[in-house]
Amino acid sequence: MKSSNLSFILSHAGRQKYKMYASVVFSVLTALMNLVPFMLIYKILETLMAGGGANGQVGRLVVFTALAAVFHMVFLILSLAFSHMAAFSILHEIRVKAMDHLGKLPLGFFRKHSTGHIKKAIDEDVEKLELFIAHQVPDLAEAVVTPLVVIVYLISLHWPMALFLLVPLIFSFLTQAWMYQGRAEMMRQYTTLQGRLHSTIVEYIRGIAVFKAFNLTARSFHQYTETTKKYLEFWINCTYDTMSYYTVSLILIDSGLIFTIPAGGILFLRGSLSSAGYVMFLLLSSVFLQSFKKLLELGMNLSMLLAGADQIRGILETEPQADLLQGGVHQLKGDIVINDLSFAYQEEDVLQQVNLQIPAGSSAALVGPSGSGKTTLGLLLGRFYDAPPGAITIDGIPIEKIPVKTLMDQTAFVFQDVFMLNDTIYNNIKLGMEKSREEVEAAARKAQIHDFIMSLEQGYDTVLGEGTGIKLSGGEKQRISIARVFLKDAPIVVLDEITSYSDIDNEARIQQAMQTLLKNRTAVIIAHRLYTIKNVDQIVVLEEGRVMETGTHELLLAKRRKYHALWHRGEGGVRSA
Structure with a gap:
C-alpha cells in the first residue's frame, strides 16, 4: 500500500x-x-x-x-x-x-x-x-x-x-x-x-x-x-x-x-x-x-x-540500476564480448542480435548510417541503459553484475555534444576528480589544448559559460573533453563523433591527441568521418541495428560490400552517410 x-x-x-x-x-x-x-x-x-x-x-x-x-x-x-x-x-x-x-x-x-x-x-x-x-x-x-x-x-x-x-x-x-x-x-x-x-x-x-x-x-x-x-x-x-x-x-x-x-x-x-x-x-x-x-x-x-x-x-521511488557483483571492486582490463545483443527503446528495436569481440587494449570503430545503433551500443557499454542479462561481458563478467561505480571509474566517455560547467577551465577538466593542478595541465598538454588555454588572459582560471564573454569552438570543447579522459586514465574509452564539430586545425590536433589516448586502452569509437578511423584494429559496420561486416580498413575495402559503398559515397571517407 x-x-x-x-x-x-x-x-x-x-x-x-x-x-x-x-x-x-x-x-x-x-x-x-x-x-x-x-x-x-x-x-x-x-x-x-x-x-x-x-x-x-x-x-x-x-x-x-x-x-x-x-x-x-x-x-x-x-x-x-x-x-x-x-x-x-x-x-x-x-x-x-x-x-x-x-x-x-x-x-x-x-x-x-x-x-x-x-x-x-x-x-x-x-x-x-x-x-x-x-x-x-x-x-x-x-x-x-x-x-x-x-x-x-x-x-x-x-x-x-x-x-x-x-x-x-x-x-x-x-x-x-x-x-x-x-x-x-x-x-x-x-x-x-x-x-x-x-x-x-x-x-x-x-x-x-x-x-x-x-x-x-x-x-x-x-x-x-x-x-x-x-x-x-x-x-x-x-x-x-x-x-x-x-x-x-x-x-x-x-x-x-x-x-x-x-x-x-x-x-x-x-x-x-x-x-x-x-x-x-x-x-x-x-x-x-x-x-x-x-x-x-x-x-x-x-x-x-x-x-x-x-x-x-x-x-x-524509481528503482536505480542494480549492482549484482559480490566481493568488492573489480579491476577491469577491458576485454569486451557482446553476444546476441538485442535492445529496444520501449517497443522500437534499435539493436538486433549483435555479436562482437573487442580484446583488451584494442580499438574498434562503429560506423554506419544515422540510426543504425552506433551510439546506443556505446551507451550500453557504460550501462547508461541496461542490456539484457548476459549479453555484454567485460573480462568475462556480465556487465549488469559490475557495480556502476566501478564501471564508471574505469570507463571514460567523450560525447558528441560536450557539456561545460559554468566554471573555470581548470574545474571543467578536473570535473570533481581528485587530481593535482600539475596532473590537469599534463592532461591538457596530451589533449593538445594547453597552448590555447595559456593564450587566454587568465589561463586555466578562465571562467566559461553564459555571461563570461568566453566562447569556445566545438573543437576546443572536444579537446577539453579529451583532456578529461587523459586525466581519468581509464582502461576503457568510448568516443562518440568527437570530430563532428571541428574545423581542419582542431581536427588535426584531436587526431594527434587520439594517437596518444588510444595506446594500451580498449577503445570504442563511433565515427561518421571514416578517414579518421582508418588505422583502428577493427571496423564494425552497422545497419538497422545489425552487424553487417567487421574487419580492418583494407580488408573491408577489398570485400567491396557495405563499407566500400560507405567509403566511396562519402567521397574518400569524409562521411559515412
Missing part, C-alpha cells in the same frame, strides 16, 4: 523532522495562549458583575492576560523558528537525495520524463514543500486545536448553545465535501499541465536561435501556445466548478453571529445564560467558526502542495 505524501516527506526528513514536531508543539501552545485571554475576560466580567472588593482580583486577571499575550508571542516565534529551520533543512535533504538518485537512474528514465518535468519536480515542487513545512504544518496544528479547545470551553459554559454553533459548520462541511469530489483527478491534471508548461518553456529557450532566425515569437510556437491555453482553460473550469460551492461555504461560516445573537439573546432573556456567558459566545463563536474557515483554506492549499510531492517521490 502506497504511503501518504506526508509520510513520504517525513521518511526523507531525517533528524530534521524533530524540528518540525517541535514547531507543531509550539504552534499548539501558541493557539492555547491565544485563547487564554478570552477565558480570563470571562472571569473579569463575572468578577465585575459580582461587585464588592473585586478590584484586586480584576488586577490579577489583567496581569495574567498580559502574561498570556507575552507567552503567545514567545511560542509563536519559537514555532516559526523551528518550522523554518526544519523546512529549509528538509528541502536540502530531499534535493541532495533527488540529485544523487538521478545519477543512479538509467537513461531510459530521462527518455520518459522531459527536462521540464524533472526541473519542476526538483526546483518548484520541492520549493512548495517549504511553504507546507514552514507555514502550513504549524498553521494546521493551530487550526485543529483552536476549535476543539473553544467548543469544549463553550460546552462547559452552556452546552445547548455550544451545540447550536455546529449547525452552520455542518452545512459548510457538506458543501465543501460536494466541492472536493474529483479533486484528486484535478490535482493530477494540474501537475501534468505544469510539467508540460515547464517543458515547452525550456524547449523554446533552447531553440531561441532557430526561432529568431525564422522570426517566430513564443505565440508562433504552437506547442507553447497550446499548453498555455490548456493551462488557462484548466483554471477557468476549476473556478467555475468550485466558485458557487466555496462561496456558499464561506457565507455559512461567516454567518456565525446571525445564529449566535438571536439564540443567545433568547437564552439570556430566559435567564438560562449569564450576561458574561452571552458575551463569551458572541466573542468565541466567531473565533470557533473562523478557525474552521482557516482549516478549510489550508485543506485546499495542502492538496496542491502535497500533489507536488508526487512528482519528487516519482523520482526517488
